[in-house]
Amino acid sequence: MNSLKKRDNEVQEHVLQDVDKILMDVKNKGDAALLEYTYKFDRVLLNDLKVPREEMERAYEKADKSYIDALKISIENIKDFHQKQLRNSWIDNGKTGIILGQQIRPLKRVGVYVPGGKAAYPSSVLMNVIPAKVAGVEEVIMVTPPDRDGEVNEAVLVAAYMAGVDHIYKIGGVQAVGALAYGTESIEKVDKIVGPGNIYVALAKKQVFGDVDIDMIAGPSEILVIGDESANEKFVSADLISQAEHDELASSILVTTSDELAKKVQVELKRQIEERNRKEIIEKSLNDYGVIIVVENMEKAIEVANKIGPEHLELMVKDPFVYLGQIKNAGSVFLGAYSPEPLGDYMAGPNHVLPTNGTARFFSPLGVDDFIKKSSYIYYSKEALESIGENIINFANVEGLDGHGNSIKVRLEE
Amino acid sequence: MNSLKKRDNEVQEHVLQDVDKILMDVKNKGDAALLEYTYKFDRVLLNDLKVPREEMERAYEKADKSYIDALKISIENIKDFHQKQLRNSWIDNGKTGIILGQQIRPLKRVGVYVPGGKAAYPSSVLMNVIPAKVAGVEEVIMVTPPDRDGEVNEAVLVAAYMAGVDHIYKIGGVQAVGALAYGTESIEKVDKIVGPGNIYVALAKKQVFGDVDIDMIAGPSEILVIGDESANEKFVSADLISQAEHDELASSILVTTSDELAKKVQVELKRQIEERNRKEIIEKSLNDYGVIIVVENMEKAIEVANKIGPEHLELMVKDPFVYLGQIKNAGSVFLGAYSPEPLGDYMAGPNHVLPTNGTARFFSPLGVDDFIKKSSYIYYSKEALESIGENIINFANVEGLDGHGNSIKVRLEE
Numbered sequence: 001m002n003s004l005k006k007r008d009n010e011v012q013e014h015v016l017q018d019v020d021k022i023l024m025d026v027k028n029k030g031d032a033a034l035l036e037y038t039y040k041f042d043r044v045l046l047n048d049l050k051v052p053r054e055e056m057e058r059a060y061e062k063a064d065k066s067y068i069d070a071l072k073i074s075i076e077n078i079k080d081f082h083q084k085q086l087r088n089s090w091i092d093n094g095k096t097g098i099i100l101g102q103q104i105r106p107l108k109r110v111g112v113y114v115p116g117g118k119a120a121y122p123s124s125v126l127m128n129v130i131p132a133k134v135a136g137v138e139e140v141i142m143v144t145p146p147d148r149d150g151e152v153n154e155a156v157l158v159a160a161y162m163a164g165v166d167h168i169y170k171i172g173g174v175q176a177v178g179a180l181a182y183g184t185e186s187i188e189k190v191d192k193i194v195g196p197g198n199i200y201v202a203l204a205k206k207q208v209f210g211d212v213d214i215d216m217i218a219g220p221s222e223i224l225v226i227g228d229e230s231a232n233e234k235f236v237s238a239d240l241i242s243q244a245e246h247d248e249l250a251s252s253i254l255v256t257t258s259d260e261l262a263k264k265v266q267v268e269l270k271r272q273i274e275e276r277n278r279k280e281i282i283e284k285s286l287n288d289y290g291v292i293i294v295v296e297n298m299e300k301a302i303e304v305a306n307k308i309g310p311e312h313l314e315l316m317v318k319d320p321f322v323y324l325g326q327i328k329n330a331g332s333v334f335l336g337a338y339s340p341e342p343l344g345d346y347m348a349g350p351n352h353v354l355p356t357n358g359t360a361r362f363f364s365p366l367g368v369d370d371f372i373k374k375s376s377y378i379y380y381s382k383e384a385l386e387s388i389g390e391n392i393i394n395f396a397n398v399e400g401l402d403g404h405g406n407s408i409k410v411r412l413e414e
Numbered sequence: 415m416n417s418l419k420k421r422d423n424e425v426q427e428h429v430l431q432d433v434d435k436i437l438m439d440v441k442n443k444g445d446a447a448l449l450e451y452t453y454k455f456d457r458v459l460l461n462d463l464k465v466p467r468e469e470m471e472r473a474y475e476k477a478d479k480s481y482i483d484a485l486k487i488s489i490e491n492i493k494d495f496h497q498k499q500l501r502n503s504w505i506d507n508g509k510t511g512i513i514l515g516q517q518i519r520p521l522k523r524v525g526v527y528v529p530g531g532k533a534a535y536p537s538s539v540l541m542n543v544i545p546a547k548v549a550g551v552e553e554v555i556m557v558t559p560p561d562r563d564g565e566v567n568e569a570v571l572v573a574a575y576m577a578g579v580d581h582i583y584k585i586g587g588v589q590a591v592g593a594l595a596y597g598t599e600s601i602e603k604v605d606k607i608v609g610p611g612n613i614y615v616a617l618a619k620k621q622v623f624g625d626v627d628i629d630m631i632a633g634p635s636e637i638l639v640i641g642d643e644s645a646n647e648k649f650v651s652a653d654l655i656s657q658a659e660h661d662e663l664a665s666s667i668l669v670t671t672s673d674e675l676a677k678k679v680q681v682e683l684k685r686q687i688e689e690r691n692r693k694e695i696i697e698k699s700l701n702d703y704g705v706i707i708v709v710e711n712m713e714k715a716i717e718v719a720n721k722i723g724p725e726h727l728e729l730m731v732k733d734p735f736v737y738l739g740q741i742k743n744a745g746s747v748f749l750g751a752y753s754p755e756p757l758g759d760y761m762a763g764p765n766h767v768l769p770t771n772g773t774a775r776f777f778s779p780l781g782v783d784d785f786i787k788k789s790s791y792i793y794y795s796k797e798a799l800e801s802i803g804e805n806i807i808n809f810a811n812v813e814g815l816d817g818h819g820n821s822i823k824v825r826l827e828e
Contacts (some may be wrong), residue, residue: 001537011703028681047750066808067802067808067809067812069805069808070805070806070808070809070812071809073802073804073805074809080506081506081514081790084504084506084516085516087501090498092494092495092498098762099749100495100762100763100764102498102499102764102781103738103741103747105742107775107776108742108775112442121813122808122812122813123809123813124808132629150779155812155813191775191776192776210572210631210773212776213773213776213777217624230683232828234824235821235824236821237827238817238821238823238824239821241817241820241821242815242817242818242820242821244817245815245816245818246815257508272820275820276816276817276820277814278815278817279818280814282817294451320793321793324517324791327517327789328519328522329789330789330792331789331790332789332792333517333709333789333790333791333792334791334792334793335513335791335792335793336793336794336795337796337825338794338795338796338798338799338825339792339793339794339799340821340822340825341798341821342815342818342819342821342822343792343794343799343806343822344790344792344805345818346805346806346809346810346818347802347805347806347809348512348514348792348794349514350514350516350790350791350792351790359624359627360787360789361521361522361605361787362521362605362606362626362627362787363627363787364787364788364789365788365789365790367516367788368816369783369788373743373776373777373778374494374778374779374781374783375741375743375746375747375774375778375779376745376746376747376758376764376779377738377746377747377748377749377764378746378747378748378749378753378758378762378764378766379734379735379748379749379750379753380752380753380757380762381750381752382752384752384753385752385753385757386759388487389487390480391480391483391484391487391760391761392484392756392757392760392761393763394480394481394483394484395481395484395485395488395536395537395760396756396759396760398481398484398536398569399534399535399536399537399569400691401656401659401660401692402659402690402691402692403652403656403658403659403690403691403692403696403755404656404659404756404760405756406652406655406656406689406690407652407653407655407656407754407755407756408647408687408754408756408757409652410648410649410652411649411752411754413749414646
């Protein structure tokens with residue numbers, strides 16, 4: 001155990017040093033460092049980091065119509081849902097001589113990191129870009145690593161184009177995070193970096209946090225299905241498998257009040273797994289992190305769910321809405337037999353970037369709130385200040401800050 | 415330079431190791447570790463970590479009436495302002511067979527760190543505790559280091575009592591952060607830790623981030639005053655000084671369109687500094703980080719303010735409301751001659767926990783939003799799912815996730 005632990009630390013330190021070096025190089029050498037690291041890690045020598053507008057248009061023209069149709073509906077639904085999250089600045093001037101309020105403004109410039117290669121998920125482009133656009137962000141900059149021919153995944157390009165990304169740059173990894181955080185000759189620095197990435201990207205984001213804002217660090221995915229005797233074992237099994245196919249570290253949990261469902265699902269899982277393309281990943285994930293828990297009643301089932309605080313929670317039970325109010329900790333809740341998690345991943349509108357691994361206890365789905373900032377404002381008339389001036393001076397005295405008190409005194413003495 | 419930098423790294427690494435060790439000890443040994451580290455760092459052997467209710471009541475009875483009066487007004491105003499930040503859960507069921515929404519819930523348990531000793535600021539207790547209470551947090555736990563007699567600052571106790579803190583524990587430093595993050599025999603683990611602390615506390619919070627949520631890491635304070643020819647040099651100088659007295663690292667900036675004001679303030683500052691208790695701190699802060707910038711017009715002044723993104727921005731100009739809309743980056747804006755920053759520190763109602771050091775570009779004042787979490791929910795009827803089922807399957811195919819597609823297929827085949 002001790003030696004394993006030690007090895008862990010060594011790796012981490014080495015990785016952190018690499019990350020720091022790349023970030024410093026990008027900060028000091030700008031575009032030159034980006035080209036150098038892109039050659040080193042992506043094995044391609046780029047002339048230009050930027051994806052020209054025409055390349056996006058060309059990808060769009062070439063794309064399969066069924067894909068475009070799916071994107072259209074998805075984009076519309078995501079926009080609709082996130083527009084409901086918009087909030088107004090407000091003013092409170094109910095007391096004579098006093099005006100207070102809160103201003104809400106969009107961030108000016110946001111960077112979206114999109115992983116390259118086989119794990120290219122256009123749905124993730126939509127889920128990160130659209131809330132920013134709905135919030136009113138002026139400029140959304142996307143970065144994504146090129147393949148060895150210097151190209152970017154076309155499905156991703158199409159999604160970015162349709163979602164309204166303003167600029168795309170063909171860089172990935174730590175160097176892309178550095179470019180977004182510090183700016184280079186060709187890439188302007190942003191206010192916030194969002195989007196998933198590997199361990200290097202995650203560490204780089206953590207390092208630049210404070211220079212810019214970042215989103216939460218995403219962990220492996222999980223689903224918890226609560227099923228009663230009315231649940232269909234085919235549906236339940238398909239949903240558990242759809243989670244498991246993401247990743248060997250993904251976790252699929254069934255909590256059920258029905259012994260019979262538990263048994264049927266075990267049989268059905270075996271049958272369905274055989275038909276899946278990603279059979280090995282699914283089997284490993286289900287073996288390592290899959291579990292079926294039989295409980296006495298719905299109360300216990302909800303208790304288990306709240307304790308785990310799953311990223312995705314499906315309620316495949318009679319009258320699911322009755323239980324919605326009892327769910328304290330979950331990223332997204334899917335109600336009834338015909339609301340499977342992939343509906344939320346792609347199409348329904350709510351964000352699929354969700355708190356994982358129990359962090360729904362305190363984190364929230366990505367949304368418009370993540371792309372705005374607030375500031376407060378205060379106006380007091382002379383009379384209003386006079387009416388509480390002494391109280392402020394007294395309070396400042398208790399804290400030993402006579403300069404604070406004096407700022408009031410000079411005004412009262414006027 | 416290089417050797418300086420190297421020393422920095424060594425210190426940091428050493429500090430980080432200390433922080434990790436203490437956190438691990440608290441995680442493994444619970445209360446025993448808390449008592450041990452309290453003896454080691456605070457030089458006091460405690461029998462009981464908890465401040466009994468009666469001790470709080472006694473401090474309240476003993477307190478100066480003028481202090482109680484100040485606290486009452488402050489608490490009322492902070493409550494009023496933060497209640498306006500509350501939001502409702504919402505539902506959208508405008509499309510047949512589709513119900514979407516967002517649930518908003520308070521965090522269950524929050525820990526507030528309050529520094530001890532001379533830098534005990536009861537106003538900071540109010541600003542951290544009240545938004546949590548307004549949000550609906552069930553349990554607010556305060557931790558603060560004891561003095562050598564095992565006592566806690568009385569002014570802080572009174573503020574905590576009146577603000578409605580549920581439990582107070584006499585622990586500080588890294589061990590307090592560990593207790594809140596992991597829980598011990600006598601302290602329940604929380605969902606979020608807020609409140610200022612020294613470098614050890616800040617590092618500890620960063621280390622436990624993810625196990626719990628944390629607030630932003632606070633840096634040194636700053637003020638930017640924009641004054642035109644109408645501004646009173648006494649007011650301007652007093653406000654610059656009130657910022658400078660916080661800390662040698664604090665920064666006080668005057669941006670003015672008036673040469674005359676610039677000159678008058680330079681004279682007035684010298685005069686006022688002589689009268690201040692914290693003269694040495696003020697002089698060092700103003701020498702190192704104070705500056706007066708004369709600009710051509712208000713447009714330029716606003717430009718400078720937006721570039722700096724100050725924590726506190728005072729507009730001591732004619733018609734200050736006219737410029738409010740042009741302020742893009744600021745923690746809190748103080749409008750007119752009678753709205754000095756200490757009014758906001760103690761009494762007006764908006765939070766005084768604000769983004770520092772330019773981070774107003776992307777961070778916001780502490781508020782109710784920091785003590786809630788959101789989750790989304792999705793219901794589709796069979797017919798609604800059927801109407802877009804093919805689109806979901808197509809999208810899943812583009813991403814190579816046939817298990818996702820299958821979760822829809824099994825339902826369409828039903």
